[in-house]
Amino acid sequence: MAANVRSFEAIKKERFKDENCPTPTSEEQMKVEESVEQLFDLFSKMVEIDLDAPTLLRIHHAAFLKKSLTYLPNAYQCLDASRPWLCYWILHSLELLDETLVSEDISKIAQFLGKCQSPEGGFAGGPGQFPHLAPTYAAVNALCTLGTEEAYNIIDREKLQKFLWSVRSPEGAFQMHPGGEVDIRGVYCALAVARLTNIYTDALFDNSANWIVSCQTYEGGFSGSPGMEAHGGYAFCGLAALSLLGKEQLCDIKSFLRWIVNRQMRFEGGFQGRTNKLVDGCYSFWQGGAFPLLHRILTQQDPSAVSMERWLFHQEALQEYILICCQNSSGGLVDKPTKPRDIYHTCYTLSGLSVAQHFVHGKANIVGNPNNELAPIHPVYNVGLEAALNALQYFQQLPVPQTQPS
Amino acid sequence: MAEADSSSEELYDEGNWVFYKYRVDWNDVVPVPQDDGPYPIVAIAYSEKFRDIYDYFRAILKSCEKSERALQLTKDALDLNPANYTVWQYRREILKHLNKDLIPELQYVKEMIEENPKNYQVWHHRRVIVEWLQDPSYELNLTETILSQDAKNYHAWQHRQWVIRTFKLFNNELEYVEQLLDDDIRNNSAWNQRYFVINNTTGFTKEVIDRELEFTLNKIKKVTNNESAWNYLRGVLLHHTGGISQDPAVKKMCEELYLSGNRSPFLLAFLVDMCEEKIERADGDMNDSLQHAVQLCDVLANEYDTIRKEYWNYVARSLSQRMNSSEDEATGSMKTE
Numbered sequence A: 001m002a003a004n005v006r007s008f009e010a011i012k013k014e015r016f017k018d019e020n021c022p023t024p025t026s027e028e029q030m031k032v033e034e035s036v037e038q039l040f041d042l043f044s045k046m047v048e049i050d051l052d053a054p055t056l057l058r059i060h061h062a063a064f065l066k067k068s069l070t071y072l073p074n075a076y077q078c079l080d081a082s083r084p085w086l087c088y089w090i091l092h093s094l095e096l097l098d099e100t101l102v103s104e105d106i107s108k109i110a111q112f113l114g115k116c117q118s119p120e121g122g123f124a125g126g127p128g129q130f131p132h133l134a135p136t137y138a139a140v141n142a143l144c145t146l147g148t149e150e151a152y153n154i155i156d157r158e159k160l161q162k163f164l165w166s167v168r169s170p171e172g173a174f175q176m177h178p179g180g181e182v183d184i185r186g187v188y189c190a191l192a193v194a195r196l197t198n199i200y201t202d203a204l205f206d207n208s209a210n211w212i213v214s215c216q217t218y219e220g221g222f223s224g225s226p227g228m229e230a231h232g233g234y235a236f237c238g239l240a241a242l243s244l245l246g247k248e249q250l251c252d253i254k255s256f257l258r259w260i261v262n263r264q265m266r267f268e269g270g271f272q273g274r275t276n277k278l279v280d281g282c283y284s285f286w287q288g289g290a291f292p293l294l295h296r297i298l299t300q301q302d303p304s305a306v307s308m309e310r311w312l313f314h315q316e317a318l319q320e321y322i323l324i325c326c327q328n329s330s331g332g333l334v335d336k337p338t339k340p341r342d343i344y345h346t347c348y349t350l351s352g353l354s355v356a357q358h359f360v361h362g363k364a365n366i367v368g369n370p371n372n373e374l375a376p377i378h379p380v381y382n383v384g385l386e387a388a389l390n391a392l393q394y395f396q397q398l399p400v401p402q403t404q405p406s
Numbered sequence B: 001m002a003e004a005d006s007s008s009e010e011l012y013d014e015g016n017w018v019f020y021k022y023r024v025d026w027n028d029v030v031p032v033p034q035d036d037g038p039y040p041i042v043a044i045a046y047s048e049k050f051r052d053i054y055d056y057f058r059a060i061l062k063s064c065e066k067s068e069r070a071l072q073l074t075k076d077a078l079d080l081n082p083a084n085y086t087v088w089q090y091r092r093e094i095l096k097h098l099n100k101d102l103i104p105e106l107q108y109v110k111e112m113i114e115e116n117p118k119n120y121q122v123w124h125h126r127r128v129i130v131e132w133l134q135d136p137s138y139e140l141n142l143t144e145t146i147l148s149q150d151a152k153n154y155h156a157w158q159h160r161q162w163v164i165r166t167f168k169l170f171n172n173e174l175e176y177v178e179q180l181l182d183d184d185i186r187n188n189s190a191w192n193q194r195y196f197v198i199n200n201t202t203g204f205t206k207e208v209i210d211r212e213l214e215f216t217l218n219k220i221k222k223v224t225n226n227e228s229a230w231n232y233l234r235g236v237l238l239h240h241t242g243g244i245s246q247d248p249a250v251k252k253m254c255e256e257l258y259l260s261g262n263r264s265p266f267l268l269a270f271l272v273d274m275c276e277e278k279i280e281r282a283d284g285d286m287n288d289s290l291q292h293a294v295q296l297c298d299v300l301a302n303e304y305d306t307i308r309k310e311y312w313n314y315v316a317r318s319l320s321q322r323m324n325s326s327e328d329e330a331t332g333s334m335k336t337e
């Protein structure tokens, strides 16, 4: 058995113990562990034959993604207001897999995203819909992943800044769209696009850091809005947003760290989103992706105690969960065993896998087949590292628009 | 009212569905097809019904038509995609424009929530309607119904917190939380709600802290591996003047658990933090505390919490180094004196 694979005999002792007090939480947890253990057992037999196992099904995933880029079955109707997301999830996944697109296709995708841009600025869920911060973030990330000048120039930066003003609340939080809900995703999406395209101004994000900090809970993670429960997706948004503001020190890093390390499941190896919830492949990124950010913060605070070889989570265990439990044999990745594949989970499990494989500049840490190695990401934006740096460099040359709130 | 509000779904059941393009009462409207440009990307295989409804939705959006029939059309559009925030937003504009009675709208959005309990837009619509009505009287019931099916539904909790805070409905909330914890002691959303209620009502006064500690310690004794209860314990102790290491009841429970052979990683983790705090407070022999903490980190890393090995090794290094550097400082300052 490969040296960096956990001993499945040894981890059997990590199975959930309900202390003779079964509740819905413990019953569901034990059911999931059962299905994970079956796959682990199957895998330990397979690895005796194939020493390189587990293997990332690159060709299958790429084929699934490329097909989805042009055609999506009827079941995706419920994502008709998230089409820039679909583009981003697919393009980012393909980038991680080192799959290239021909320049003609790159241009077509860029033009389609242009069709999703609103005349008022910002991007909408599809052509003709109202602008919204989430598809705006997705479209900007997708265009930066494409990385051509044509793609960059699709973004109307001045109008984008005006759109951000239009959704800013007086406390420095952001509505998802005019008349829409306010939560911590809004401020992260706004900051990410503002920094990436160089339209950030201090005035636009005045007091935002304080609002974000008000979402940190007694558990240490961030919630969607003040008072709510700490949650993986929102925790990433909170920490990444503070990083984009350069104000990480305003939150309690120690309790954040304690909370997030405890989200990795002792048996499954993947991450859960909240305390006492189930493992889910997409948190491989939402939780796993926060560790590179934490590493940077802790290196500033406490340089000699921080490991210079590894993140502060179990990188091999996460890779095993993804490779053994989250791959659909016909391509695409999933939340957990028995769940159907979808593009969202494909994107975020692969993004998490990339984080688990790559430490800062060091050598890659690859579980299983050496060919499993994915491209590295920029953890703040979740865009390919090279693509993010190229985009930052491109937009840095352009002047920052100075629009005012209307 | 009932007639005007019924969706055309009810007028035309699935078998007799009539496309908008064949409806006489819509023949004045020219449908607007979706403009994906010359190269459709991520093209979804829409059903004919979906395409037809959205062609007409785009048409009324373009002409800014705010009529009864437009209101019905939004319902049909939302039936096929309840996540289309543009349709919801436009529906709100029509409701305002027509000055509609909002009580039937509450019923409609309730049904939509029941069908799509994890959708952002349905809950946001609910909130806006309740804001317009300034009437929260149905909200606790609604969220209880949803939480009875999924006690951790984030949207339901968020809506409930908003209603409780906005309309000051804290009165029976602690009892509700206790009932949920009786159903499932591991329900972290319920623990979080407990914190929310106290934080927004009495605050963590001395009496409240004592009461909450007793409550939580009992729950921990019942299920020692329940992270939710341990996290809540830390939450309460954030407000304790003695931090996490000085409360006698907490100390006693931890000691007893440890001596009884309990090695819950949450207990061991808590003991590490107690040691750390004792060092910071200069309470007792600092070297003893450090040694104890490092030992605990070691067994956590290698035996009881191996998935977090990196973390426990980091905590141990960080503690030892902070001790060393503070000793250096102390000897350094003695020398200068």
Ligand SMILES: [Zn+2]
Residues within 6 Å of the ligand: A280, A281, A282, A283, A335, A345
């Ligand atoms: Zn997921």
